[in-house]
Amino acid sequence: MIQRIRGTNDVLGDDAQAYAALEATSRRILERAGYARIETPTFEATELFARGVGASTDIVQKEMYTISEDGITLRPEGTAPVCRAYLEHGMHKLPQPVKLWYLSSFFRRERPQKGRYRQFWQVGLEAIGSDDPAVDAEAILLLAELLEAVNARGLRLRLSSLGTPATRAEYRAELQRYLRANEDALSEEVRNRIDLNPLRAFDADHPGTRRVMEGAPLLLDRLSAEDREHFEAVKGMLDAAGIAYEIDPTLVRGLDYYTRTVFEFTSDALGAQSGVGGGGRYDGLIEEIGGPHTPGMGWAAGVERMLLASQAPATAPPPLTLYVGYAKPEYRADAFRLAADARRAGHTARVELGGRSVKGQAKQADRAGALYLAMLGDEGVSLRDMQTGEQRDVEPDTVMHHIRGNIL
Numbered sequence: 063m064i065q066r067i068r069g070t071n072d073v074l075g076d077d078a079q080a081y082a083a084l085e086a087t088s089r090r091i092l093e094r095a096g097y098a099r100i101e102t103p104t105f106e107a108t109e110l111f112a113r114g115v116g117a118s119t120d121i122v123q124k125e126m127y128t129i130s131e132d133g134i135t136l137r138p139e140g141t142a143p144v145c146r147a148y149l150e151h152g153m154h155k156l157p158q159p160v161k162l163w164y165l166s167s168f169f170r171r172e173r174p175q176k177g178r179y180r181q182f183w184q185v186g187l188e189a190i191g192s193d194d195p196a197v198d199a200e201a202i203l204l205l206a207e208l209l210e211a212v213n214a215r216g217l218r219l220r221l222s223s224l225g226t227p228a229t230r231a232e233y234r235a236e237l238q239r240y241l242r243a244n245e246d247a248l249s250e251e252v253r254n255r256i257d258l259n260p261l262r263a264f265d266a267d268h269p270g271t272r273r274v275m276e277g278a279p280l281l282l283d284r285l286s287a288e289d290r291e292h293f294e295a296v297k298g299m300l301d302a303a304g305i306a307y308e309i310d311p312t313l314v315r316g317l318d319y320y321t322r323t324v325f326e327f328t329s330d331a332l333g334a335q336s337g338v339g340g341g342g343r344y345d346g347l348i349e350e351i352g353g354p355h356t357p358g359m360g361w362a363a364g365v366e367r368m369l370l371a372s373q374a375p376a377t378a379p380p381p382l383t384l385y386v387g388y389a390k391p392e393y394r395a396d397a398f399r400l401a402a403d404a405r406r407a408g409h410t411a412r413v414e415l416g417g418r419s420v421k422g423q424a425k426q427a428d429r430a431g432a433l434y435l436a437m438l439g440d441e442g443v444s445l446r447d448m449q450t451g452e453q454r455d456v457e458p459d460t461v462m463h464h465i466r467g468n469i470l
């Protein structure tokens with residue numbers, strides 16, 4: 063038997079209902095704030111991700127599904143494609159910022175585990191064309207609202223600012239000097255990564271390293287006056303909106319192009335894969351992919367992880383109003399038409415599709431939770447109210463009238 067590829071999921075039953083509900087909730091929250099839906103292609107030029115996500119990132123270094131002979135890659139994330147579309151459609155001519163949201167599936171070659179898949183879904187937004195701190199605060203607020211609406215449990219919001227790439231480069235050199243000066247107290251692993259990734263030292267559990275890091279210089283203390291002012295404004299607006307956050311000067315988000323604001327929501331209901339969603343400002347990205355300098359801000363949140371972290375009850379499909387059966391095969395076409403007419407009139411209706419006996423059809427109507435069963439036979443239509451058991455013969459073209467009279 064052929065089975066699905068490890069790290070991919072079939073979405074069915076209650077899960078399918080939950081995905082649909084999450085999409086409806088996302089649409090309501092994001093479109094109310096002026097974000098318009100965008101859907102970009104499932105694959106793009108590999109170059110777009112190599113440049114737009116950043117060559118040094120885990121995504122580009124080891125997680126992309128690339129078809130080399132075609133020069134294409136299955137999208138591992140949504141920001142670079144949306145920025146590409148912004149440029150390609152000349153959206154800089156629209157009032158700025160241009161606000162777009164998406165709900166799509168993404169692909170990363172990762173080791174599959176709970177909450178980590180090779181094809182997964184993200185809902186995300188991008189606001190392109192303004193560096194106003196209100197853009198940052200609004201974006202964060204919208205993700206907070208979405209997570210609240212889906213009842214995500216045990217949430218924490220961590221927030222920081224990365225300044226500009228230049229500030230970051232200077233800070234990195236300063237941190238490397240500091241780590242080298244304290245080399246003897248560091249774990250071997252951290253010592254070996256001073257050149258490659260000095261920031262990882264902040265995540266170490268090793269007691270000696272931790273003591274050293276308590277006195278380490280922080281990027282947040284090295285921000286330029288302008289960047290600091292921007293960050294203060296973002297925090298001020300989050301305070302005004304009543305959003306709780308923790309400042310985490312060690313928060314480093316994966317992508318090379320982040321500038322200024324970065325943030326991440328985690329949920330302690332998730333275990334090891336605790337990241338629910340996050341994002342930040344990327345004022346350098348559009349230039350990186352060949353456009354003019356254009357500021358931008360966005361986030362993405364994992365649909366599977368949001369649902370894992372939430373306690374939202376499965377939403378039930380709409381109740382069935384009418385089940386249409388037939389006593390003899392010669393009435394099958396009429397039954398078929400009656401069900402179609404009922405649906406056209408806005409009711410939920412199903413026709414018998416299993417060739418069951420009259421008794422079997424009644425049972426099936428009951429099992430499906432139908433409010434009414436219309437049985438077509440020699441006497442016309444016998445309409446049964448499934449709740450009261452009351453049954454009467456009605457004219458075929460008055461069935462809808464009787465139903466309507468009874469439910470509304």
Ligand code: ATP
Binds near residue numbers: 170182335340362366
């Ligand atoms: P992680 O640290 O868990 O690998 P990330 O930093 O790679 O996350 P982003 O690229 O910022 O994640 O993607 C945003 C969100 O998308 C994550 O917070 C998570 O909810 C979800 N996500 C990322 N990768 C996966 C995956 N492989 N499977 C399921 N969800 C994922």
Ligand code: MG
Binds near residue numbers: 120
């Ligand atoms: Mg990852």
